[in-house]
Amino acid sequence: MSVVVRFPPSPTGYLHIGSARTALFNWLYAKRMGGKFLLRIEDTDQARSTPEAVAAIFEGLKWLELKWDNDPVPFQMQSQPRHAAVADDLLRQGKAYYCYCSPEELEAMREEQRARGDMIRYDGRWRDRDPKEAPAGIKPVIRLKAPQTGATTIHDQVMGTITVQNSQLDDMVLLRSDGTPTYMLSVVVDDYDMGITHVIRGDDHLTNTFRQVQILQAMGWPVPVYAHLPLILGPDGQKLSKRHGAPAVSDYRDRGYLPEAMRNYLLRLCWSHGDDEIIPTTQAIQWFDLGHIGQSPARFDFAKLDSINAHYIKHMDDAALMEAVRPFVQKHLARPLSAAENEKLLAAMPLFKPRIKTLVELAAATAFLCQPPVLDDDAKALLTAEALGHVAALSEQLMTALVWDSASLEGMFKHYAAEKNIKMPQFMPALRALVCGTPHAPSLAALLTILGRDESVKRLGAHAL
């Protein structure tokens, strides 16, 4: 049997990073097994669903390069009639019933249960009652006539075999009084209709699973394989939220993380392959399995994400990296890049890519190649009278240098130091400060080569008085 998995987000906001991890695991499993990865928009909560949120889901998945295999993507609202038909079917079979409780009546019931310290659950008061006794003016809901004795067991691929006594579960609502299906009904029906074989989702759905299995059993449908992933927590161990700064997938894109690095980091949260840390996606597809998913929640660690991102940037092809960083540079400069600037930056990629962690940092670190540097305080502090004297002397030499390449310039600096019988640190930091605007930069000779003679001399001359 071929594997079919799905990712069913509800469009009520941004695409959460935890959801993205769930999407990734589903996608990897489909790839690994040669199966299908289906997307479905769960928009049955019409009050909270928005087109913007739908767009954010598509965008987020595209950015992460997780392609879904079904286009057009189904929206759950479209199959509402089908869901209602299933509820009716259960009603006819005597496996479901009308409940005429008003919301107020239910609230009163729960309040009483709370007061007594009982379990909070629907007590089945309409389960065996004659619908003829229905009060006027109340539109009923349809509830599942769930088994009251025995137990329901699931064999979760991550959490193991779990059993819950049916007495713990109540008769859940299948169809609301306005005729729309609840989440419990619609997931089960849609998963069945789409031929889903494996349900891989967040741990927060674990207890829902027992209810869903009861619906499946009532309909006589096969139970899919379940795998519940532990949640991703914030750095403080609490639920990951806006408080932690970056709950949305788009936040990571904007902060200059690479999609491949995100996939690698997210993969290593709750999943492992021995001691391997750097796992490119092509490799992950060959290794991924349900058996090595951990059972405990993981905290999000930005420092580790940074280090993985740095690794992928360092090993990225220069041209591809230039493409990736261009929007960030343009944003930093607040203007488009000229062809000449593009060339300069491309040439600078090998110099900068081992030293930064994100595309945002890369853009900031290379901006001085495209505009005159503004000297920061650390840079200014290096401009002592003595150092500036050397700068003036070197400026002269640079103007008349016969060859303008990295090795020659390097030689010139060394020769100058030897000639004057001084150390490189006595003048190099000042040169660097004037050219780059900061004391921290790659090899100066290489930078001057990229910058060109005119611009280099101009920057030195402007201050070397």
Place this chain on the structure above:
RNA sequence: GUCCCCUUCGUCUAGAGGCCUAGGACGCUACCCUUUCACGGUGAAAACACGGGUUCGAAUCCCGUAGGGGACGCCA
């Protein structure tokens, strides 16, 4: 409150009864390299939540305690 799940260095994790003097990675830290900052290299510190069992032997199996998380909606 009830039910369910979880618990190895600060963090992510390896670990399927003897290979564990508990390994790796990030972070932290010391040193080396060095024209600065990085990169890189070599080291250091750092964990089996606690208490009982089972066993010749337990991080690994069982029970309890504590802590954390999740679920208890006509939300998904």
